[in-house]
Amino acid sequence: MLTALLPESLLVVTALVVLGLGVSMPRARTMSTVITLLGGFAAAAVLLVFPIDGNFLHGMVVLDPIARIFKLVILALGLAAAVFASESFPENHFAESLALILFGTVGMMLLTGTEDLLMIFLSLELTSIPLYVLAAFNKTSRASAEAGLKYFLIGSVSAAFLLYGLSLIYGVTGSTNLLAISKAAADPLLTAGIVLTLAGFAFKVAAVPFQLWAPDVYEGAPTAAAALVASGSKVAGIFILVKLLTAGLGHWSGAAGWGQFLPGWAPVLALMAAASILLGNITALVQSNVKRLLAYSAIAHGGYLLLGLTSARTETVSAVLFYVIVYALTTAGAFGVVAIVEKQNGGSRLDDFNGLAKSSPGLALCLLVFFISLAGIPPLAGFFGKFYLFSAALENPSMLWLVILAIAMNAVSLYYYLIVLKHAFVLPACGNIPSAGSPASRALVAALALAVLALGLAPNLLLGHLTQTGPVKVASLKTGN
Amino acid sequence: MILTATFLSAFAGAGLILLLPERSASLARWIALLAALAGLGFATSAFLHFDNAGPHFQFLTNIPWIPQLGISFSTGADGISLVMLVLTGLIAVTGVLFSWNVTHRTRAFFAFFLTIIGGVYGVFQSFDLFLLFVFYEIVIIPKYFLIAAWGSTNREYGAMKLTMYSVAGSALVLLVMVAAYAASGAHSFDLFTLADPTKAHFAPGFQAWAFPVMFLGFAVLAGIWPLHTWAPTGHVAAPTAVSMLLAGVVMKLGSYSALRVAMTIFPAGLDQWRLPIAILATAGIVLGALVALAQKDLKFTVGYSSIAHMGFVLLGLMTLNLSGLGGSVLQMFSHGIIGGLLFAVVGRMIYDRTHTRDIAELGSMNLTKALPFAAFTFTVASVASMGLPGFSGFIAEFTILKGSWTSLPWLLVPTGIGVVITVAFTLRALQRTFFPAGESSAPAHPLDPITLPEKLGAVILMAATLAVGLFPSVLLDPILRSFQSPLMHQLLK
Numbered sequence A: 001m002l003t004a005l006l007p008e009s010l011l012v013v014t015a016l017v018v019l020g021l022g023v024s025m026p027r028a029r030t031m032s033t034v035i036t037l038l039g040g041f042a043a044a045a046v047l048l049v050f051p052i053d054g055n056f057l058h059g060m061v062v063l064d065p066i067a068r069i070f071k072l073v074i075l076a077l078g079l080a081a082a083v084f085a086s087e088s089f090p091e092n093h094f095a096e097s098l099a100l101i102l103f104g105t106v107g108m109m110l111l112t113g114t115e116d117l118l119m120i121f122l123s124l125e126l127t128s129i130p131l132y133v134l135a136a137f138n139k140t141s142r143a144s145a146e147a148g149l150k151y152f153l154i155g156s157v158s159a160a161f162l163l164y165g166l167s168l169i170y171g172v173t174g175s176t177n178l179l180a181i182s183k184a185a186a187d188p189l190l191t192a193g194i195v196l197t198l199a200g201f202a203f204k205v206a207a208v209p210f211q212l213w214a215p216d217v218y219e220g221a222p223t224a225a226a227a228l229v230a231s232g233s234k235v236a237g238i239f240i241l242v243k244l245l246t247a248g249l250g251h252w253s254g255a256a257g258w259g260q261f262l263p264g265w266a267p268v269l270a271l272m273a274a275a276s277i278l279l280g281n282i283t284a285l286v287q288s289n290v291k292r293l294l295a296y297s298a299i300a301h302g303g304y305l306l307l308g309l310t311s312a313r314t315e316t317v318s319a320v321l322f323y324v325i326v327y328a329l330t331t332a333g334a335f336g337v338v339a340i341v342e343k344q345n346g347g348s349r350l351d352d353f354n355g356l357a358k359s360s361p362g363l364a365l366c367l368l369v370f371f372i373s374l375a376g377i378p379p380l381a382g383f384f385g386k387f388y389l390f391s392a393a394l395e396n397p398s399m400l401w402l403v404i405l406a407i408a409m410n411a412v413s414l415y416y417y418l419i420v421l422k423h424a425f426v427l428p429a430c431g432n433i434p435s436a437g438s439p440a441s442r443a444l445v446a447a448l449a450l451a452v453l454a455l456g457l458a459p460n461l462l463l464g465h466l467t468q469t470g471p472v473k474v475a476s477l478k479t480g481n
Numbered sequence B: 001m002i003l004t005a006t007f008l009s010a011f012a013g014a015g016l017i018l019l020l021p022e023r024s025a026s027l028a029r030w031i032a033l034l035a036a037l038a039g040l041g042f043a044t045s046a047f048l049h050f051d052n053a054g055p056h057f058q059f060l061t062n063i064p065w066i067p068q069l070g071i072s073f074s075t076g077a078d079g080i081s082l083v084m085l086v087l088t089g090l091i092a093v094t095g096v097l098f099s100w101n102v103t104h105r106t107r108a109f110f111a112f113f114l115t116i117i118g119g120v121y122g123v124f125q126s127f128d129l130f131l132l133f134v135f136y137e138i139v140i141i142p143k144y145f146l147i148a149a150w151g152s153t154n155r156e157y158g159a160m161k162l163t164m165y166s167v168a169g170s171a172l173v174l175l176v177m178v179a180a181y182a183a184s185g186a187h188s189f190d191l192f193t194l195a196d197p198t199k200a201h202f203a204p205g206f207q208a209w210a211f212p213v214m215f216l217g218f219a220v221l222a223g224i225w226p227l228h229t230w231a232p233t234g235h236v237a238a239p240t241a242v243s244m245l246l247a248g249v250v251m252k253l254g255s256y257s258a259l260r261v262a263m264t265i266f267p268a269g270l271d272q273w274r275l276p277i278a279i280l281a282t283a284g285i286v287l288g289a290l291v292a293l294a295q296k297d298l299k300f301t302v303g304y305s306s307i308a309h310m311g312f313v314l315l316g317l318m319t320l321n322l323s324g325l326g327g328s329v330l331q332m333f334s335h336g337i338i339g340g341l342l343f344a345v346v347g348r349m350i351y352d353r354t355h356t357r358d359i360a361e362l363g364s365m366n367l368t369k370a371l372p373f374a375a376f377t378f379t380v381a382s383v384a385s386m387g388l389p390g391f392s393g394f395i396a397e398f399t400i401l402k403g404s405w406t407s408l409p410w411l412l413v414p415t416g417i418g419v420v421i422t423v424a425f426t427l428r429a430l431q432r433t434f435f436p437a438g439e440s441s442a443p444a445h446p447l448d449p450i451t452l453p454e455k456l457g458a459v460i461l462m463a464a465t466l467a468v469g470l471f472p473s474v475l476l477d478p479i480l481r482s483f484q485s486p487l488m489h490q491l492l493k
Helices: A001-024 A029-049 A065-088 A094-112 A117-135 A141-171 A178-182 A186-203 A215-219 A223-228 A232-248 A266-283 A290-311 A312-347 A363-373 A381-393 A399-425 A438-458 A460-468 B004-019 B023-047 B079-097 B107-127 B131-136 B140-150 B155-184 B205-220 B230-236 B240-265 B268-293 B296-318 B321-352 B358-365 B372-386 B391-405 B409-434 B450-468 B472-482
Strands: A054-056 A062-064 A256-258 A258-264 B060-067 B070-075
Touching: A001 A029, A001 A062, A001 A065, A001 A094, A001 A256, A029 A065, A029 A094, A029 A215, A062 A065, A062 A256, A065 A094, A065 A223, A065 A438, A065 A460, A094 A117, A094 A223, A094 A232, A117 A141, A117 A223, A117 A232, A141 A178, A141 A186, A141 A215, A178 A232, A178 B131, A186 A232, A186 A266, A215 A290, A223 A232, A223 A256, A223 A290, A223 A312, A223 B472, A232 A290, A232 A312, A256 A266, A256 A399, A258 A266, A266 A290, A266 A399, A290 A381, A290 A399, A312 A363, A312 A381, A312 A438, A312 A460, A363 A381, A363 A438, A381 A438, A381 B131, A381 B155, A381 B321, A381 B372, A399 B140, A399 B155, A438 A460, A460 B060, A460 B230, B004 B023, B004 B079, B004 B107, B023 B079, B023 B409, B070 B079, B070 B107, B070 B131, B079 B107, B079 B240, B079 B321, B079 B450, B079 B472, B107 B131, B107 B140, B107 B240, B131 B140, B131 B155, B131 B240, B140 B155, B140 B240, B155 B230, B155 B240, B205 B240, B205 B268, B230 B240, B230 B296, B240 B268, B240 B296, B240 B321, B268 B296, B268 B409, B296 B321, B296 B358, B296 B391, B296 B409, B321 B358, B321 B372, B321 B391, B321 B450, B321 B472, B358 B409, B372 B391, B372 B450, B391 B450, B450 B472
Parallel strands: none
Antiparallel strands: A054 A062, A256 A258, B060 B070
């Protein structure tokens, strides 16, 4: 049991050490980053070297190969945020920001390894609270304070929704365990519980109509914090949503085919997906701040993910999982570039990217890779992710309406990604800007770009792991339709 | 392997150029030229080694790529592919030659240029739909940057318009691809499998919408009327080498893929939509030529002429007989060469020196004296473009007309009118630019003489159109034979 939680425990210990270091030697910022990374690598090593599968504490902690992949991915994203922290967090209290990133990462990792409603809620809160603080971390910036407050207020309301929904589900089924819930009989109250739960999760993935916080938080929060919100938090949220819907609530999916809606979670997701894809892509067209643009793009990508979930079959589940990992790696990289540019030019408006190809060609090339991948252009991973997601969704032919919408809006999305790239590659720089960014951040951005390219050229590297074993218990369960 | 080497050499060239230190423009040029020559060499050698009596598809490579979705890296070539590959090689080499004077961010220019070339090579040899689409899409983004950063008139607008049209077309194709994958049940993207009704069955109701959507998606790139407006704007905004690429090979990606994919895997849909598409193609011939007749800008004239000539390609595809289909592929080659040549003269030889493309203004410059070689080349290209016997344009368009005589005879009336207008606008542009009425009293402007790379490029393209015009069977024989293959012969009615 203890070894099952060893990686998380290691991270908590690291966080405490970093906190202590921050109090005793507040100037040793590089050292705290190094300790954070070492702790993270140790946790990753434990995950890789001692793979433990099993069900502990009656489903409170459940480990399997897929969950382990997600823990590794989340860990990597958390460490990425820790590396980018040196570009975007204020110099005083730097160690605290690293400790908060670690605590948030622990929450996300716990979230991927459970099949119990209580544990889901607790882990979600453990994820959210450090993120609220991180968003508001830049005390001298009004935007950061606004971001933190908005994130906290809307987040608390959504947590209330979620808790209410989960308690209804518990009330009807008499259990907090997903497997037990899946065997319960149908009940109208359960539908209410499911809808409230979905509302709570919709906040996590910033799906319309629960997206309002995203643009302000992405824009105002320190960029490394925004990176974690956009990547790690989304991966964990989608993963547990997949698990909840397929392993726990698989019988109540309903249907979202054109003209044949049946009550359940599928039509709710389909409507949210359609609204997110439309609103996210269209609003992104007119943004002049790249972080805000990434927020609307995140809303749109949240929509694609929900689209994949609506038909909830084995293929779509692995497609959704593949897509969310690729999306998170790409977004983390994009935020890394933004963090470096922000430090270099003092802002993240489109004009701050002018002439990037001239001042730092390598960084510009990475930006190209990330944005083109987000736009779904081959040979990058984003393309295969979308392709797999859409073709898997069409295993249920009545979902064609949503796929048509998604493909059409995806073509539109290239416009705003190209606008950013135009500023970087075509327009001349305003002045002669020295390139900034620590070597670690630059190396990490390059590594993420390579990963996006590699996963596009050889999706098997990841896909093999996601399909071989079948997603969690999902494959073994008869789901939906 | 010799086929894969074509796009590998292009991509390797692009990568190598990116690794060069900042101030190595001339080295970048030479690497680009070498990579382009290598590609042309591989393509030509494959063409020469192709056994015309052997199997229909040769040089086959098939490696599982993403087995979970039945995707494989499957390349090969028949006569059609080889003709297009050789065309790509010729346009790549001459494109580099006509870009020899690019001094602004030379490395990036040639890296993007070679990326497009690599993608185009890839499309013409892919026999897996997914792989084909990957190569098809690789071409989109470099086009944008090349036009937006190195272009001229209204370049950012032209680049974005062209890109959005391309990506809209790709979206249509992508939609049908994923829908077809789910509908076929064959768990494969292999073209031979998808085109085989015993392995992948597409219900007529499915084909009825899937075919037109996919065909139009590809045909956007081929400049089908009325979705052609990206082409003139894009051509005019683009730097010379990119206009050459667009007219020379990128538009052919659309018509080639429409033929290779949409028409072969959805035969029932093709039957249903054949006439409407043939009518659109004819409209492209007539209206493209009419609009070209009214242009004041020389590059716009050439841009609209591309629409008219690509109309012939699409019309040939819809004849569904050997002559029309074969002529259509030959026209892709022929227009690739002639269109490339016209854009090279207008963009590089004339505009780079005079900084105007206004026909009236050019007419006052006494260009025949100032740039005799440009005048000569433009005359040859115009004559070839009009379809004078002896040049490739004649044999290609004649074969298409012969094909439509048997299957779509009533469309020959408007097409004939289109041919006449084509002659009219070509002669008009030629005469007003180089041989204006009345004595051109203006002194010959001191223009830079035509450089060696330009002469070399022009000679290569003129030789190609003349050679194909005189010995059409060199290309036509392998093309016609390719339509007997199991994949293509079902098109013949």
